Amino acid sequence: MSTLVKQVVIPDDHRITIDLPPEVPAGEARITLKIEQKRKNNIGSLFGIAKGKIKMSDDFDAPLEDFKEYM
Numbered sequence: 001m002s003t004l005v006k007q008v009v010i011p012d013d014h015r016i017t018i019d020l021p022p023e024v025p026a027g028e029a030r031i032t033l034k035i036e037q038k039r040k041n042n043i044g045s046l047f048g049i050a051k052g053k054i055k056m057s058d059d060f061d062a063p064l065e066d067f068k069e070y071m
Contacts, residue, residue: 002024008016063071 004018004020004024006018008018029055
């Protein structure tokens with residue numbers, strides 16, 4: 001079994017041609033095609049999406065009463 005990963009542009013007629021490497025033997029084979037659509041939003045566009053929605057209290061870094069005995 002061989003795994004081949006190719007990036008292609010699907011044309012309007014929905015036909016693609018894939019050239020196989022020479023090490024793939026000639027003859028009958030079963031081919032599985034997995035199509036992953038390219039995402040329109042990349043991770044870079046998510047940064048800053050929650051800006052102004054998260055608030056920290058002024059005493060965020062203050063020692064907690066529960067841990068007083070360990071300090």
